[in-house]
Amino acid sequence: MKTISQNHVTMTDVARHLGISKTTVSHALSGKRPINAKLRAEILSTIEELGFRPNFAARIMNTRRTGLIGLLVENLKNPHTTALLEIFSKELERYSLQTVLATTENMDRGRELIAKFSEGMVDGILNFLPGLEPDEAKQLARGVPCVTYLRHAEAPLVLDYSTGLLNALSYLRELGHRKIAFVSIGKRAGSCPVDPCLDVYLQWEFCPHDPSLIFTLHEGTVAGGLEIAEAVFSSSATAVFTGNDAVAAGLYHWAHNHGIRIPDRLSIVGGDNTEMSQQMFPPLTTLDLPVERLALHTVHVLLAAIIPEETLPEPVTIIPELVIRNSTAPIGR
Amino acid sequence: MKTISQNHVTMTDVARHLGISKTTVSHALSGKRPINAKLRAEILSTIEELGFRPNFAARIMNTRRTGLIGLLVENLKNPHTTALLEIFSKELERYSLQTVLATTENMDRGRELIAKFSEGMVDGILNFLPGLEPDEAKQLARGVPCVTYLRHAEAPLVLDYSTGLLNALSYLRELGHRKIAFVSIGKRAGSCPVDPCLDVYLQWEFCPHDPSLIFTLHEGTVAGGLEIAEAVFSSSATAVFTGNDAVAAGLYHWAHNHGIRIPDRLSIVGGDNTEMSQQMFPPLTTLDLPVERLALHTVHVLLAAIIPEETLPEPVTIIPELVIRNSTAPIGR
DNA sequence: CTGAAAGCGCTTACAG
DNA sequence: CTGAAAGCGCTTACAG
Numbered sequence: 008m009k010t011i012s013q014n015h016v017t018m019t020d021v022a023r024h025l026g027i028s029k030t031t032v033s034h035a036l037s038g039k040r041p042i043n044a045k046l047r048a049e050i051l052s053t054i055e056e057l058g059f060r061p062n063f064a065a066r067i068m069n070t071r072r073t074g075l076i077g078l079l080v081e082n083l084k085n086p087h088t089t090a091l092l093e094i095f096s097k098e099l100e101r102y103s104l105q106t107v108l109a110t111t112e113n114m115d116r117g118r119e120l121i122a123k124f125s126e127g128m129v130d131g132i133l134n135f136l137p138g139l140e141p142d143e144a145k146q147l148a149r150g151v152p153c154v155t156y157l158r159h160a161e162a163p164l165v166l167d168y169s170t171g172l173l174n175a176l177s178y179l180r181e182l183g184h185r186k187i188a189f190v191s192i193g194k195r196a197g198s199c200p201v202d203p204c205l206d207v208y209l210q211w212e213f214c215p216h217d218p219s220l221i222f223t224l225h226e227g228t229v230a231g232g233l234e235i236a237e238a239v240f241s242s243s244a245t246a247v248f249t250g251n252d253a254v255a256a257g258l259y260h261w262a263h264n265h266g267i268r269i270p271d272r273l274s275i276v277g278g279d280n281t282e283m284s285q286q287m288f289p290p291l292t293t294l295d296l297p298v299e300r301l302a303l304h305t306v307h308v309l310l311a312a313i314i315p316e317e318t319l320p321e322p323v324t325i326i327p328e329l330v331i332r333n334s335t336a337p338i339g340r
Numbered sequence: 341m342k343t344i345s346q347n348h349v350t351m352t353d354v355a356r357h358l359g360i361s362k363t364t365v366s367h368a369l370s371g372k373r374p375i376n377a378k379l380r381a382e383i384l385s386t387i388e389e390l391g392f393r394p395n396f397a398a399r400i401m402n403t404r405r406t407g408l409i410g411l412l413v414e415n416l417k418n419p420h421t422t423a424l425l426e427i428f429s430k431e432l433e434r435y436s437l438q439t440v441l442a443t444t445e446n447m448d449r450g451r452e453l454i455a456k457f458s459e460g461m462v463d464g465i466l467n468f469l470p471g472l473e474p475d476e477a478k479q480l481a482r483g484v485p486c487v488t489y490l491r492h493a494e495a496p497l498v499l500d501y502s503t504g505l506l507n508a509l510s511y512l513r514e515l516g517h518r519k520i521a522f523v524s525i526g527k528r529a530g531s532c533p534v535d536p537c538l539d540v541y542l543q544w545e546f547c548p549h550d551p552s553l554i555f556t557l558h559e560g561t562v563a564g565g566l567e568i569a570e571a572v573f574s575s576s577a578t579a580v581f582t583g584n585d586a587v588a589a590g591l592y593h594w595a596h597n598h599g600i601r602i603p604d605r606l607s608i609v610g611g612d613n614t615e616m617s618q619q620m621f622p623p624l625t626t627l628d629l630p631v632e633r634l635a636l637h638t639v640h641v642l643l644a645a646i647i648p649e650e651t652l653p654e655p656v657t658i659i660p661e662l663v664i665r666n667s668t669a670p671i672g673r
Numbered sequence: 674c675t676g677a678a679a680g681c682g683c684t685t686a687c688a689g
Numbered sequence: 690c691t692g693a694a695a696g697c698g699c700t701t702a703c704a705g
Contacts, residue, residue: 009564015432017682018680018682018683019682019683025692027692028692028693028694029682029683029684029691029692030684030685030691030693031692032683033683033684034685034691037684039685040690040691041690042690042691043690043691046690046691058482060455060458060459060482061405061459061461061682062401062405062459062460062681062682062683063400063461064400064460064682065401065461065681065682065683065684065693065697066393066402066682066683066684067396067397067400067683068397068681068682068683068684068696068697068698068699069682069683069685069696069697070403070683070684071397071697073396073397074442078441081427082426083423083426083429084426089422091415092416092441093415093417093443094414096416096441096442096443097443100443100444103568105440105441105453106439106440106442107408107438107439107440107441108425108439108441108684109429109433109437109438109439110412110426110429110430110433111433120438121682122393123685125393126394126395126396127395127396127397128396141685147573149391150391170345184427213686220672224685229615229618229619236605248613255419256619257619259621259623260619262644263621264621268687268704282562283616285592286589288592288593288597290595300684301703315509348698350697350698350699351698351699352698352699360675360676361675361676361677362676362698362699362700363675363676363677363678363700364674366678366699366700367674367675367700367701370700372700372701374674375675375676376674377674378703379674379675384693394698395697395698395699397697397698397699398681398697398698398699398700399683399698399699401680401682401683401697401698401699401700402680402681402698402699402700402701403700404681409681418692435700478688529694630674662696
């Protein structure tokens with residue numbers, strides 16, 4: 008009598024139980040060739056009876072498809088990231104694909120993870136690591152389709168933040184503002200990368216070119232906004248572009264604490280139209296980042312590389328739209 | 341001449357290249373038995389040279405370990421969920437485990453996903469679906485370790501929200517409040533489940549027992565808070581327990597819009613000490629949910645079932661602590 | 674310290 | 690419509 012360590016029921020057990028071949032059992036399950044209806048029913052009920060479950064490892068060994076997509080992100084602290092993640096996950100689920108999530112702030116670990124993913128663990132890779140270039144990511148992926156967010160070469164997704172920023176600045180100017188401050192977020196905080204934004208500001212035809220109106224922040228967080236709030240409010244600025252909503256929230260917080268009403272002394276423009284921007288008081292004028300469009304385009308570029316029937320989306324340029332709410336007002340209101 | 345569709349380099353290729361057995365190559369890689377140092381070096385350099393990568397499918401087929409943990413959540417809209425997710429992911433990464441994320445709001449799909457996970461795709465499952473009971477989840481997992489958040493039987497993690505709530509209510513009473521309103525969140529919004537909280541409130545020895553002080557909400561969101569704000573502010577309440585921070589934010593918003601300063605007419609207590617609670621003005625008095633402790637306990641219960649050396653954590657009861665900030669004040673201040 | 678060979682549990686040409 | 694058998698690329702007793 009054998010000791011049975013694991014009660015694995017295999018396809019062979021099912022076949023033997025019915026006195027048929029496992030070829031037939033396999034085909035009954037996959038539907039890849041016609042099976043006598045009655046036999047098929049018997050197979051299905053035997054599977055039920057014996058509690059057979061097809062083995063993942065054996066299946067992927069043959070099909071070379073795991074139904075898994077690797078997702079590489081720095082962390083989940085940024086609401087933009089989790090919003091993207093949710094949309095991906097939902098969209099991939101429509102294709103019966105699951106997401107393998109890896110978080111790392113270490114680029115070398117990021118490289119290792121791509122290598123690990125591409126040993127056959129996943130069918131495709133989505134790279135969100137800002138420190139890992141598309142070319143290198145692709146090379147590490149060794150033939151496994153790999154798409155880098157906002158920087159992939161196929162059907163490029165261009166986020167033209169600059170034009171959005173210019174629109175915001177023009178709007179402030181139309182309201183009469185001439186002293187428009189700018190918050191430069193050094194470490195790229197969700198929306199505005201490294202800082203091309205600052206260049207756009209500096210090259211704007213009406214740029215005040217006053218160094219005391221430029222505020223630099225390492226992290227685009229509420230705490231960051233609080234840090235510079237006093238300086239911003241005591242500067243000569245009548246309006247400010249904050250780079251993102253969290254920084255704007257920091258300014259709000261400081262203002263409320265000091266009995267300053269927005270936009271009385273300062274008009275404020277946020278940067279990514281996060282959910283919080285509507286909850287703030289007054290509701291924040293900000294640039295809208297269409298997260299869903301961004302996410303769907305990216306995931307479909309990947310899907311096109313994985314699923315033969317899927318077609319590559321059209322290349323697209325997205326200009327963040329200015330959402331005017333109540334944190335901005337004509338000067339001297 | 342053969343057409344090579346995939347340039348798969350296998351362990352056999354490496355062995356043949358050196359005229360040795362793949363047994364040795366395998367052991368050189370796994371370290372499971374001593375290899376001549378010089379030979380080992382040659383193997384490693386040949387692997388490098390040929391670009392060999394061990395095949396995931398073949399490995400897990402033998403070892404029956406995938407290094408993957410299945411994670412089942414409803415969605416990623418709740419900051420509590422994403423905070424948990426991030427801590428899990430970080431902790432599992434320490435054990436070289438990756439997370440397979442599945443989001444579904446459909447319980448039947450949730451059941452299917454557990455079944456799919458347990459076909460050998462993952463080494464363990466974390467269930468966060470409120471609609472899927474631990475017993476059923478475990479049964480579906482068929483021997484694959486499966487831990488259900490806040491409801492697992494091994495080393496139970498008890499979140500005693502009731503005591504936290506009582507502490508909050510007592511604190512308000514000490515401030516002199518007698519008319520304390522209560523927001524009951526029907527659909528369980530992140531923190532306060534189905535609504536045992538309402539029972540706690542109703543059974544509190546100083547409960548005002550005034551139906552006009554109980555407000556019911558389907559969703560514990562900012563919008564929900566806004567919905568009931570007018571009613572809350574025009575009730576006889578001098579203080580309110582909102583169930584969660586988002587609802588409190590809704591009340592804030594309405595108050596600001598109507599020129600009402602908090603806590604002048606109404607003291608407000610939130611419910612989960614989310615990041616936003618500190619950003620609000622005035623900073624919100626709330627109950628703290630120690631997300632990291634909750635997450636680590638849960639993940640270690642799972643790890644104990646997967647890794648023989650890991651020990652089960654001690655059972656623990658967590659009482660959310662009252663964090664007193666500036667949204668509460670003595671009555672008649 | 675090393676190797677030959679069985680085996681993991683499926684899928685899929687090939688043959689009928 | 691069905692089956693016998695090869696093979697996916699490793700790991701791991703077993704033997705030396």
